[in-house]
Amino acid sequence: MDHVIGLKCTICGAEYGVDEISYVCPKHGDDGTVDVLYDYDVIKSRISRESLAQNYDYTMWRYKPLIAVEPDSPVPPLRVGWTPLYPAPRLAQKLGLQHLWVKDDGVNPTASFKDRASSVAVVKAREVGAEIITTASTGNAAAALAGLSASIGLPAVIFVPKSAPPAKIAQHLIYGARVMLVDGTYDDAFELTLKAAKEFGWYNRNTAYNPYMTEGKKTAVYEICEQLGWDAPDRIFVPVGDGCIIGSVHKGLKDLLAMGWIDHMPKIMGVQAAGSAPLVEAWKNGVAGWEMKPVAAHSVADSIVAGLPRDRNKALAAVRETDGAYLAVSDEEILAAIPVIARNTGVFSEPAAAAAYAGLVKAVDEGIVSPEERIVVMLTGSGLKDIASAMKTVPEPPIIAPNLDAVKQVLEQA
Secondary structure, eight states, X not given: OTTXXXXXXXXXXXXXXXXXXXXSOGGGGGGOOEEEEEOHHHXXXXXXXXXXXXXXXXXXXXXXXXXXXXXTOOOOSSOOOOOOXXXXXXXXXXXXXXXXXXXXXXXXXXXXXXXXXXXXXXXXXXXXXXXXXXXXXXXXXXXXXXXXXXXXXXXXXXXXXXXXXXXXXXXXXXXXXXXXXXXXXXXXXXXXXXXXXXXXXXXXOOTTTSTHHHHHHXXXXXXXXXXXXXXXXXXXXXXXXXXXXXXXXXXHHHHHHHHTSOSSOOEEEEEEEGGGOHHHHHHHHTOOGGGOOOOXXXXXXXXXXXXXXXXXXXXXXXXXXXXXXXXXXOHHHHHHHHHHXXXXXXXXXXXXXXXXXXXXXXXXXXXXXXXXXXXEEEEOBBGGGOHHHHHTTSOXXXXXXXXXXXXXXXXXXX
């Protein structure tokens, strides 16, 4: 990987060669998350906006020279990435905005944004000759890993809280992963995965712990900017749990600025569930990521529940360095957003994804955004992931006799 300079600790700034460490800075134990450093001069010799215009590989791998994998490494066959960026004029009108788009990552192979990271994870696992890959998850990352691993025949062992939505657990099992339902929280599952991976020599896909997961997820923002004709938006709203997605958005935008492909840094807006909002509090109080303490976390938006966000250093930097903001939204606001998004865009989102739009609604109410700003909302997972939560947002349909009179009676009552 001659386009990769090395790895840099997000706490102390220590730098390492890619062969010196596998995951984290040894000075800080499992909390020493690191960032991948690139040689942009090398990358510029291999990819440009002009070459992309002639590239008909409409997956995340169209940006392979910007991802920390070997140039000749084979990639999984599943079509991950190049997800739609839909204009949302009716949503915009409801909020008094002029320019609004939604990025629908629910159309990825396992129906969530997490396929981007898992696609890179299986490539990296094969690069190091791993025989088994593992991850902890609230559901989506595990489903993504199970699906991507199945596509190349790599065994996967996954750890998820027993409270994960049944639809997500079904995906894990259908894809053939070895599933461990943990009698505890996501944070408990995360810690158990770290121990198991070290004990058994498995390749660890865990968010934040593995620095290469950011490199897969950042491709979404490459797509956003390319789909907007390289005219970057003014703000991007991102649902936040562990912090890896929002950190990856920031990383991707920094890449694009370094390449000279965009001319300004959008403001990044992080949205957390009110019952799981440690980053909101840390941002408000000026607390550094490495100073944060675990909190009790709960929300209907299971995909963004994390008592101690694992990628907290990058997640806070994403907002602080772009003059963005963190917002907390209630479960009621999250659930209310699901049908609003669906009825005005045709995109059915799970609660965690809908949180991003709920955050935009709050930002508008608080006067944080201006009507003329160009705004993108990232919708990170399909509503089919959690039907039970979606059904709470709509009334039960009537059961009628199979005749026209019954139809007329219902219509008259409407």
